[in-house]
Amino acid sequence: MDELLTLLERYSPDFRNDISGVDGWALEELEAAFGHPLPDFYREFCLFMGERGGPLLARVDGYNPLDIIDFYRLTPPTYLPPRRFLYVLGDPSVDAQHYWLDLETLSPDGDCQVVRIPLSEHAWETRASRVYVGLRELLFSWAMSQVALPTFAHTTEYVTPYSTQGQRPPDAENFALTLEKLGFVRRPFPNRCLVFERHDAAIDLYRPPDAPGFSLKMGVSDLTEHRRLQSILEDVDGIEEA
CATH class of the missing domain: 3.40.1580.10 (SMI1/KNR4-like)
Structure with missing residues (x-):
């Protein structure tokens, strides 16, 4: 704890x-x-x-x-x-x-x-x-979504709709590499759901235990940087704003 x-x-x-x-x-x-x-x-x-x-x-x-x-x-x-x-x-x-x-x-x-x-x-x-x-994974994921993300001025949510349309959704682990290239640091826990932090932003990525696809919530302090990150994430195939 x-x-x-x-x-x-x-x-x-x-x-x-x-x-x-x-x-x-x-x-x-x-x-x-x-x-x-x-x-x-x-x-x-x-x-x-x-x-x-x-x-x-x-x-x-x-x-x-x-x-x-x-x-x-x-x-x-x-x-x-x-x-x-x-x-x-x-x-x-x-x-x-x-x-x-x-x-x-x-x-x-x-x-x-x-x-x-x-x-x-x-x-x-x-x-x-x-x-x-x-339960431990739930608590870490909620720590980001319920406590951390509300502290940021600008937030956005994304989903992978392909998972509900019979198409293969984006791979969460590959997507994590994209976030790391943007300066986000992946916390060592949780493992199924993923938590990322940066000095000016944070991301909570949710994956159900037994289904493909994922959703994520992003919080960013600065509006200009928020818009820049939005444009990058929305260019990822299979990701769209919720």
């Missing part, structure tokens, strides 16, 4: 003052109520910011382990997926596509794939979508 917090504090210097974790007993109570061991990284996440996640978790709710216990107690069992899925983040939007960890994808570092599933009968079989290869 130190690496994540260092990244966040680069754009929000008081970030540590905006978060608070839970005590270990809350995790033990959640584990007992859930009936299965909690993944190691999820435990670490809760100890750092399970009570209050600051701007990083401003768009989700219900992630306090004690709230999750109530969630399982109050939700009709027929609306819940099997216990291979652990509810971790609530989606307060009308769609209510909540975030769950798929415990059957446990990695050697104690993390799990993040899946979005609404509350309805059999939704985990028909409406589930895998969105991140792990």
Whole structure:
């Protein structure tokens, strides 16, 4: 978590003052109520910011382990997926596509794939979508999109529409080389989603775990430089502004 917090504090210097974790007993109570061991990284996440996640978790709710216990107690069992899925983040939007960890994808570092599933009968079989290869990767990606990019004066979003038109989308790794030639430095983590920084700009590149194509958000301080980067990126085959 130190690496994540260092990244966040680069754009929000008081970030540590905006978060608070839970005590270990809350995790033990959640584990007992859930009936299965909690993944190691999820435990670490809760100890750092399970009570209050600051701007990083401003768009989700219900992630306090004690709230999750109530969630399982109050939700009709027929609306819940099997216990291979652990509810971790609530989606307060009308769609209510909540975030769950798929415990059957446990990695050697104690993390799990993040899946979005609404509350309805059999939704985990028909409406589930895998969105991140792990909770840690989600947090790094959100650190850029929710905390870092809003600090820049000019932002743009891009997509690779070919991935939805039956054509081969651009390769993210090759595209990363283009960004590096423009002076962006790729952070060593995350690995599936990619994070790039420059002294005057930043980019969050999102790739779903099991689908081709990607989308990205770019923030730039200076308007002239923003327009220059826009013209370069829009010349890349298969990339267009969202």
